[in-house]
Amino acid sequence: MEVDFSNIKVIGFDADDTLWVNETYFREAEEKFASLLDGYETKNTIDQELFKMEMKNLGIYGYGIKGFVLSMIESALELSNNKVPQETMTEILDLGKNMISHPVELLEDVKEVLERLSKEYRLIVLTKGDLLDQERKLEKSGLSQYFHHVEVLSDKKEINYKNLLDHLEIEVTEFLMIGNSLKSDVLPIMNIGAQAVHVPFHTTWQHEEVSNDEYDDNHLTLNKLSDVLKYFN
Known part of the structure; x- marks a missing residue:
């Protein structure tokens, strides 16, 4: 042209x-999130439900890591029927903190x-x-x-x-x-x-x-x- x-x-x-680089770190966090919840659902289902949650929350939280972390927390509660351990919730929060502090x-x-x-x-x-x-x-x-x-x-x-x-x-x-x-x-x-x-x-x-x-x-x-x-x- x-x-x-x-x-x-x-x-x-x-x-x-x-x-x-940005999206790479989101994909890595999604992989770790799926591993944290593999006792409740398959990886494919976890990935799909997290994306649905992100889309549902997009108008509330907007784009970015903080909204992503909140969507992970909400997804973890739903996928586990509110049984996800406190230690797992802490690990999810740490995923977000590590993304924010990652070198550019x-x-x-x-x-x-x-x-x-x-x-x-x-x-x-x-x-x-x-x-x-x-x-x-x-x-x-x-x-x-x-x-x-x-x-x-x-x-x-x-x-x-x-x-x-x-x-x-x-x-x-x-x-x-x-x-x-x-x-x-x-x-x-x-x-x-x-x-x-x-x-x-x-x-x-x-x-x-x-x-x-x-x-x-x-x-x-x-x-x-x-x-x-x-x-x-």
Whole structure:
């Protein structure tokens, strides 16, 4: 496809699994959670029930580790018929604390990309999740210096992007979003008239998957973040 970024003045970056590793730690926690409860149900059932609980609670807790931990606790109580031992509950809480305190692992060539693009473009972070956790990760990452603005959104739908761009006085035709999620970082951006680049991560949360009916290939897909530099002078 033909790519023209000549009008771009502002570039937005997703954070989790675009700048640094995130989903991997959720999958690891899910594996450990299933092991803690394997006396009550099969792993497949535990995984399914946890996901259902996350979806039920999403409107209450939002995205992020804290909501995930609360959903694990609630799932453990339901799956065990309220018989799960106190020691197991403590281990579930420790899973969440370990996720929050985990060192930030930058993805390949992130600093090089930001260093190059920040010299010519206004860069911003647009991410979902828990505000405190995302601020903590950004500080640990050492990337703050490259960004003019950081926004932690409750969700990434068309209206969220439109309201933010209006607030920051950014023209949609001058904005480019880069992220790993088609559902959150690409499709809603394209629907409001901006451009997007998809850089897939090897692991995708089930909630972020899109159906064939939703898929739109009118965007640039790259194997790694540094490949985007080929499209800028």
